[in-house]
Structures are given as structure tokens and as C-alpha cells.
Amino acid sequence: xxSEIGHFALAxxxxxxxxxxxxxxxxxxxxxxxLMELAVxxxxxxxxxxxxxxxxxxxxxxxxxxxxxxxxxxxxxxxPLLYKISGVWGNHEGSMLLWALILALFGxxxxxxxxxxxLVLKARALGVQGLLGVSFLLFxxxxxxxxxxxxxxxxxxxxxNPLLQDPGLAFHPPLLYGGYVGFSVAFSFAIAALxxxxxxxxxxxWVRPWTLAAWVMLTLGIALGSYWAYYELGWGGWWFWDPVxxxxxxxxxxxxxxxxxxxxxxxRNALRxxxxxxxxxxxxxxxxxxFLVRSGVLTSVHAFAVDPARGIFILAILILVIGGSLAxxxxxxxxxxxxxxxxxxxxxxxxxxxxxxLTAAAGMVLVGTLYPLVLESxxxxxxxxxxxxxxxTFGVPMIPLLLLVPFGPILAWKRGDALGAxxxxxxxxxxxxxVLLVTLALTFDGPWLAALxxxxxxxxxxGAIWEWAERVRLFRVPLAQSWRRxxxxxxxxxxxxxxxxxxxxxxxxxxxxxxxxxxxxTVLELGESRExxxxxVTLKSVEDLAGYNYDGESGIFEVSKGRMTQNLxxxxxxxxxxxxxTTEVGLRTTPLGDLYVVLGDPQENSERPAWVARMxxxxxxxxxxxxxxxxxxxxxxxxFDRRFRVGAxxxxxAKTVPEAQGxxx
Amino acid sequence: MTGSAxxxxxxxxxxxxxxxxxxxxxxxxxxxxxxxxxxxxxxxARARELSKTLRCLVCQNENIDSSHAxxxxxxxxxxxxxxxxxxxxxxxxxxxxxxxxxxxxxMPPVQRNTLILWIAPALFMIFGITGAIIYxxxxxxxxxxxxLTAEDTRRLAELIAED
Numbered sequence: 079x080x081s082e083i084g085h086f087a088l089a090x091x092x093x094x095x096x097x098x099x100x101x102x103x104x105x106x107x108x109x110x111x112x113l114m115e116l117a118v119x120x121x122x123x124x125x126x127x128x129x130x131x132x133x134x135x136x137x138x139x140x141x142x143x144x145x146x147x148x149x150x151x152x153x154x155x156x157x158p159l160l161y162k163i164s165g166v167w168g169n170h171e172g173s174m175l176l177w178a179l180i181l182a183l184f185g186x187x188x189x190x191x192x193x194x195x196x197l198v199l200k201a202r203a204l205g206v207q208g209l210l211g212v213s214f215l216l217f218x219x220x221x222x223x224x225x226x227x228x229x230x231x232x233x234x235x236x237x238x239n240p241l242l243q244d245p246g247l248a249f250h251p252p253l254l255y256g257g258y259v260g261f262s263v264a265f266s267f268a269i270a271a272l273x274x275x276x277x278x279x280x281x282x283x284w285v286r287p288w289t290l291a292a293w294v295m296l297t298l299g300i301a302l303g304s305y306w307a308y309y310e311l312g313w314g315g316w317w318f319w320d321p322v323x324x325x326x327x328x329x330x331x332x333x334x335x336x337x338x339x340x341x342x343x344x345x346r347n348a349l350r351x352x353x354x355x356x357x358x359x360x361x362x363x364x365x366x367x368x369f370l371v372r373s374g375v376l377t378s379v380h381a382f383a384v385d386p387a388r389g390i391f392i393l394a395i396l397i398l399v400i401g402g403s404l405a406x407x408x409x410x411x412x413x414x415x416x417x418x419x420x421x422x423x424x425x426x427x428x429x430x431x432x433x434x435x436l437t438a439a440a441g442m443v444l445v446g447t448l449y450p451l452v453l454e455s456x457x458x459x460x461x462x463x464x465x466x467x468x469x470x471t472f473g474v475p476m477i478p479l480l481l482l483v484p485f486g487p488i489l490a491w492k493r494g495d496a497l498g499a500x501x502x503x504x505x506x507x508x509x510x511x512x513v514l515l516v517t518l519a520l521t522f523d524g525p526w527l528a529a530l531x532x533x534x535x536x537x538x539x540x541g542a543i544w545e546w547a548e549r550v551r552l553f554r555v556p557l558a559q560s561w562r563r564x565x566x567x568x569x570x571x572x573x574x575x576x577x578x579x580x581x582x583x584x585x586x587x588x589x590x591x592x593x594x595x596x597x598x599x600t601v602l603e604l605g606e607s608r609e610x611x612x613x614x615v616t617l618k619s620v621e622d623l624a625g626y627n628y629d630g631e632s633g634i635f636e637v638s639k640g641r642m643t644q645n646l647x648x649x650x651x652x653x654x655x656x657x658x659x660t661t662e663v664g665l666r667t668t669p670l671g672d673l674y675v676v677l678g679d680p681q682e683n684s685e686r687p688a689w690v691a692r693m694x695x696x697x698x699x700x701x702x703x704x705x706x707x708x709x710x711x712x713x714x715x716x717x718f719d720r721r722f723r724v725g726a727x728x729x730x731x732a733k734t735v736p737e738a739q740g741x742x743x
Numbered sequence: 744m745t746g747s748a749x750x751x752x753x754x755x756x757x758x759x760x761x762x763x764x765x766x767x768x769x770x771x772x773x774x775x776x777x778x779x780x781x782x783x784x785x786x787x788a789r790a791r792e793l794s795k796t797l798r799c800l801v802c803q804n805e806n807i808d809s810s811h812a813x814x815x816x817x818x819x820x821x822x823x824x825x826x827x828x829x830x831x832x833x834x835x836x837x838x839x840x841x842x843x844x845x846x847x848x849x850m851p852p853v854q855r856n857t858l859i860l861w862i863a864p865a866l867f868m869i870f871g872i873t874g875a876i877i878y879x880x881x882x883x884x885x886x887x888x889x890x891l892t893a894e895d896t897r898r899l900a901e902l903i904a905e906d
Contacts, residue, residue, distance in 0.1 A: 311809075313809050315809060318804060318805070319804070320803065320804045321804065376803065422879050427879070430875050430878070430879075431875065434871035434872060434874065434875050435871070437867075437871060438864075438867040438868050438870075438871045441863070441867040442863065442864045442867055445859075445860060445863040445864075445867075446860065449857075449859070449860045453856060458856050459845065459856045460844060460845065460846045461845045461846060461848070461851045461856070461857060462798045462804070462845075462846055462847070462848060462849050462851065463849075463851055463860065464796075464798060464804060464806065464849025464850065465795075465806070465849060466795075466796050466849050466850035467849070467850050467851060467860075470850075471864040474864055474868060475867075475868060475871075490896055490897065490900045491900065495893050495896070498893045498897075549901070568904075571904075599775055599776070599777055599780065600777050601777045678776070690776060690777055
């Protein structure tokens with residue numbers, strides 16, 4: 079019964095989304111206020127209906143209603159509650175419903191919080207949001223109905239892929255989708271602006287919080303996915319250049335560019351057409367990512383759907399959305415020419431370079447990801463494009479970009495002073511070089527590229543702090559005055575500082591992990607030990623294991639160094655229902671590095687009981703994800719900038735109202 | 744070519760079936776296992792480096808060094824046998840490519856059907872930078888306004904930012 083309510087709500091949501099798409103757009107074209115005002119209630123109603131459908135599906139999962147196909151295929155009564163809930167989006171149908179839910183919630187939020195948006199802009203943006211909603215809701219109803227009933231109902235379910243039964247992966251999809259789908263708001267605003275032919279500072283200011291929110295979620299989603307791979311797959315890899323990962327990296331790269339270019343629109347009214355294009359591209363790449371993962375084009379752990387009808391439906395959405403928006407862009411963008419002037423060496427110039435390099439990097443990832451697929455579909459050969467290719471090409475735009483990051487915020491708008499910027503950063507550069515030399519001296523037999531990498535990471539981190547110190551004139555003016563400046567600095571300024579500092583942390587982690595990782599792969603008897611990175615690792619005991627829905631073995635490793643002794647537990651499990659094996663890693667995380675131990679198979683033909691053991695020391699690795707957290711924190715901080723506050727203070731409003739008048743009148 | 748392609752497909756099917764069989768019966772099968780490791784550390788290091796650039800044919804985008812699949816294990820052993828027999832890295836790769844095709848290489852070779860793949864990164868950089876230069880050229884350069892000192896300019900910028 080509840081499932082039928084969900085199904086009905088979904089069908090109703092399509093109707094409402096259709097109204098949301100059609101009426102406000104017609105109203106905006108005809109100048110009909112009443113029609114335009116329908117955008118808000120329809121967007122809210124759509125969000126409510128999709129939420130009802132989603133909750134109905136969640137109810138089916140939580141109550142283990144195996145007369146619902148998705149539940150029977152992907153759930154089981156013995157599964158813990160958390161994974162019954164996360165199982166809702168651990169399958170194709172449910173994850174598409176989550177996609178549609180987040181889309182509708184974003185639309186609803188724009189409707190709810192957008193009280194000070196000009197009516198025409200709001201009507202058009204919500205109309206576009208409605209169009210997207212219609213496409214995806216139809217996709218769900220026609221090809222991926224999560225409420226499909228089974229008759230007769232199964233006595234019990236097939237269980238969820240055990241790799242997905244993990245707290246990290248429970249929250250990974252909602253965050254990732256929040257990012258993907260969140261960029262739809264920037265997209266809808268961009269299309270609305272193109273239809274209206276008006277992009278200005280106010281527009282940039284309205285869009286920015288949405289882009290920021292989406293970017294923060296995408297950053298967290300990617301980081302969580304990477305951390306999950308690190309501790310779950312059992313050998314400590316954290317990025318594989320898998321097409322599915324690339325699918326999330328591309329919108330992140332272009333979204334990061336969008337975040338930066340919209341600052342130029344807001345502050346200097348330049349790069350307008352480019353920013354609109356970035357908004358379109360970011361969401362298009364999000365859609366492409368959805369297509370790659372959901373269509374079954376790539377067959378991997380991530381792709382649970384192999385059904386050509388679905389692939390063609392999503393491809394049609396993809397072509398309509400991308401083709402339509404780019405055509406509209408080509409038609410309307412020429413009217414957006416002009417805007418604030420600036421010299422090559424200036425804040426705008428630096429942000430332009432940032433955009434060029436980030437977009438180039440995304441382009442490279444795109445070509446590398448799609449190339450084998452295209453080649454194969456043209457029958458032109460079967461090749462692989464893997465990590466070695468991406469590692470080689472990705473650095474070309476990224477290393478110059480990272481080197482230039484500290485210069486950006488220190489350059490003045492309009493016309494900067496290159497020499498002055500260099501002068502103001504020489505202490506930061508000196509410190510970075512010093513760190514580089516110390517690293518080189520400490521690891522003189524190690525790879526010298528690693529020392530350069532550590533130097534780069536220090537340059538980014540010191541550069542970020544230095545720029546902040548410059549702004550508050552630390553130690554140049556009396557401390558009281560600096561304190562006043564520290565308090566007066568805008569939230570966005572702090573956001574940028576944290577964001578750039580976080581990049582440095584991530585680089586630090588990547589360099590440490592890539593350059594100095596050590597490992598031992600061996601057979602251990604009980605009580606036997608090995609030395610790794612200064613630690614003594616002893617296999618103390620191995621016991622049989624019986625969990626709630628798996629069996630296996632659990633090994634205790636004793637780790638000691640000096641006076642420190644600690645036990646690490648590693649398991650290998652076999653899930654009863656699916657028979658699939660997984661590993662649970664024993665991890666000892668410190669700021670300096672992770673000790674990572676994995677219990678392997680028992681050795682059958684040895685005299686005394688012995689097991690394969692894998693031990694890794696992963697230097698600095700946790701900074702990869704902590705850096706991403708700091709970046710996301712910076713993005714979150716920027717959200718609190720008073721300029722974006724709902725019911726913005728008088729000063730900000732006084733600026734935006736005259737610009738908005740032309741449209742809302 | 745088609746003959747070997749068919750062979751690969753058959754092998755992949757067998758390998759896949761085999762890996763499912765193992766997954767159901769035995770415990771987890773891991774990446775590089777102790778019994779595979781060569782006694783000569785130099786040779787073993789070469790084998791590890793090489794196996795990071797070779798694709799596990801039945802897996803999704805995974806190298807044979809980290810893959811759990813039995814086929815990857817076979818490849819790791821073949822690779823080590825060839826190295827022990829005195830093959831150079833290039834010879835080992837050539838041997839595997841004739842057997843499994845370019846698909847086995849995670850770093851695609853530079854040849855006719857990968858030309859665009861290899862030129863694309865350079866093109867992106869060139870287009871991007873030229874585009875930026877053209878943009879800068881088209882917008883008239885800002886003329887020097889007043890001769891403020893760098894200090895003044897910065898103070899001014901700060902005051903504006905504070906506003």
C-alpha cells in the first residue's frame with residue numbers, strides 16, 4: 079500500500095513538474111505575473127511529492143517488504159538498519175530516485191529562499207529546474223520504477239553488495255549527488271540569464287551560494303569515496319582514475335573554475351559569457367557522469383544497471399540538455415560581450431589562468447575517459463587508458479596551477495603589480511624552498527621529485543597563511559589594529575584562505591603517499607613478527623568470526639615502536655547471502671602516516687598455522703582527505719558571507735535593487 | 744587479429760567464470776601474494792613496476808598488481824617467469840601485447856588510433872592559453888590611472904574590500 083502511494087506521488091510529481099516547467103516559462107515570455115508566480119508553489123509541491131515517494135521506498139526497505147523488486151534484489155532481513163536505509167540508494171532505481179529527490183529539493187530551496195530574487199529570473203530558473211525534473215522523473219517511471227512489485231513476493235532478499243555495506247559508502251552517494259545535482263541550480267540560473275539576456279553582479283551573487291553548496295558536497299563526496307576505497311579495498315589505493323571517479327572529478331574541476339570565475343562577474347562584471355558557459359559545462363559533466371555510471375556503459379563495481387533502454391533514455395536527456403543549452407548559449411552569448419576591463423597581471427587575469435588550467439585538466443580527463451569507449455564503438459581497436467596516462471597528463475595543467483595559486487589572492491583587481499606580488503611572497507617562497515631543502519637533506523637517497531612536491535605543498539600552505547597575514551597587516555601595524563582587521567575580514571576571504579590551505583594539505587598527502595610508501599607482503603606464523611617503517615608488527619592471534627550477516631577470520635596484529643604498543647584488528651569476511659569476500663583493514667592513523675595491516679588467506683600446506691599478511695606504511699596519507707575537508711570547510715565558510723545572507727543587509731540590498739528593477743517591473 | 748580477439752574474449756569469459764567460482768568457494772584472493780615474489784629483489788622490483796602498468800583483463804580498470812582476480816595472478820606469474828628468463832621490460836610487454844592486444848596496456852601506445860588521445864592534452868593547453876591571450880587582446884588594456892604607489896594601491900584595494 080505504502081509503495082503504491084509512493085508510486086502515485088511520483089506520477090503526480092511528473093505532472094506538477096510539467097506545470098512548473100511550462101507555466102512560469104510561458105508567463106515570463108508573456109509578462110504574465112500570475113503564471114510566473116506559480117513557479118514557487120509548483121516547485122515546493124514537486125519537492126514534497128518526490129520526498130513522499132522517497133520515504134515510501136525507504137519504508138519498504140526498512141520493513142523488508144520483499145514484494146517490492148528493488149528491496150528483494152538489494153536487501154535482506156539480517157542487514158543492519160543503517161544499510162537497510164543506505165540500501166535505498168545502493169541500487170539503480172533507488173539511486174535515481176535519490177537523484178530526482180535532490181533535484182526537487184534544490185528547486186524547492188530556490189523557491190523557498192529566493193524571496194528577494196526578481197520574479198522573471200526566478201520563474202525562468204525554476205521553470206528550467208522543472209524541465210530537468212520532468213526528464214528524470216519520466217526516466218524513473220518508464221525505465222527504472224523503484225516501486226515495481228514482485229509476485230509472488232520473495233521470502234527473503236538477495237542482500238546488498240557487501241562492499242557497499244560500509245558506513246563510508248552509506249553517505250557517499252547522497253553527498254556526491256548533492257554535488258552533481260546542486261550544480262543544476264547554477265545551470266538553471268545560467269539558462270534563465272541567457273533567455274533574459276542579462277548577466278550582472280547581482281546574478282553572480284544569487285547563484286554563488288548554490289554553486290558553493292554543491293561544490294562543498296561534491297568535494298566531501300569525492301573525498302569520502304576515496305577514503306572508502308583506501309580502507310575497504312585492502313591495499314591502500316586512494317585514487318584509481320577509474321571512469322566512475324573521473325566522472326565525479328570532471329564536474330569538480332569545472333565547478334571549481336566556475337566558483338572562481340563567478341567572483342570576477344560579481345566584483346568586476348567581466349568574464350560573463352565564460353561564466354555562463356562554465357555553469358552549463360559543470361552541470362553537463364554532472365549529467366555525463368550520471369550517464370556513464372547509470373547506463374552500464376562501463377561495467378564496474380559502480381555500475382549496477384546494465385539495460386540498454388535506460389542507457390538510451392539517459393543519452394537522450396544528455397543530448398537534449400547539453401545540446402539545447404549550448405545552442406542557446408551560441409545564440410545568446412554574443413549579447414554578453416564586454417564588461418570590466420583588466421590587465422593581464424591582475425586578480426582577474428589570475429582567475430582567468432585558473433579557469434583555463436582547470437578546464438584544460440577537465441578536458442584531458444574527459445578525453446582519456448571517453449576515448450576507449452569511442453574507439454571501441456567505432457570498431458577502431460580496444461585500448462585501455464589507465465592511471466599511467468592520467469598521472470602523466472594531469473600534471474601538465476595542475477602543477478603550474480598549484481604554483482600560481484598563492485599569487486592570485488595577492489594581486490590587485492584590474493591591474494596588479496607582478497613585481498610587488500613576488501616581493502610580498504618572497505618570505506613564503508623562501509620558507510617553501512627551505513622545507514624543500516630540509517626534505518632533500520633528510521631523504522637524500524629518496525626520490526628528489528618528492529622533495530619538490532613537499533616544497534610545492536609548503537608553498538601552497540605558507541602562501542595561504544601569508545596572504546591572510548598580509549591582509550590583516552600582522553606585525554606591521556599594532557596588534558590591536560590587526561585584530562580589528564582579523565575580525566573584519568569577510569567570510570569569503572577566510573573561505574579562500576582555508577580552501578587554498580586545504581589544497582596544500584592534500585598535495586602534501588599525495589606526495590607522501592606516492593613517494594615514500596613501504597610495504598611487506600609475507601607469510602606469518604602466530605607470534606612471528608616483521609619490521610616495517612620502524613614498527614614491529616607481530617601476528618598475535620587469529621580467530622574465527624561470526625558477524626550478523628557474514629563469517630570469516632579475524633586477526634590481531636600487535637604493533638610496537640619504542641614504548642608504544644597497540645593491537646590492530648584485520649578481518650576477512652565472507653557474506654553469507656552473496657558469498658562475496660571483503661576485507662577489513664587494521665589501521666593505525668597518525669599525522670605522520672598510517673600503518674595499514676591486512677590479514678590474508680591461511681596457508682594450507684605449512685607445518686604450523688600461518689597466514690598471508692600485508693603491511694603497508696603510508697606516510698602522510700590522511701592529509702589527502704583532511705585537506706579535502708579543509709577545502710570543504712573553506713567553501714562552507716564562504717556560504718556565511720553576509721553578502722549572500724537571506725534578507726541581506728541594507729547596504730547590499732541597496733546595490734542589487736536598481737539592477738533588479740528592470741526585470742521585476 | 745580477429746582470431747586473437749576471439750581468443751581474448753574466450754579467455755575473459757573463462758577467467759570471469761573462474762573468478763566467480765573462486766569468490767564463492769575460497770576466501771578472498773589478494774593482489775601479489777608471497778609465493779609469487781621473486782627471490783631477486785631487483786627483479787622483483789622490476790616486476791612490481793611493470794605489473795602496475797598492465798591491465799587485469801577481466802577487471803574494470805585495475806592493474807594486475809592490485810587485482811584479486813585469478814587471471815591477474817596468472818599474468819603476474821607469467822611476467823615473473825619471463826623476467827627470470829632474462830627478458831627485458833620491453834620484451835615482456837611485447838610478449839603480452841601480442842598475446843592480449845593493446846588492451847593490456849594501461850598506458851596506451853602512441854600509434855594511429857591513439858593519436859588524438861595523445862595530442863588532446865597539448866591541444867587543450869594551447870587552445871586554453873591562446874583563448875585567454877585573445878580575450879586579453881580584445882579587451883583594451885587598462886591604461887595607467889593615477890600614479891599611486893604600490894602601498895597606496897593596496898591600501899585602497901583593502902579599503903574597498905572592507906566596504
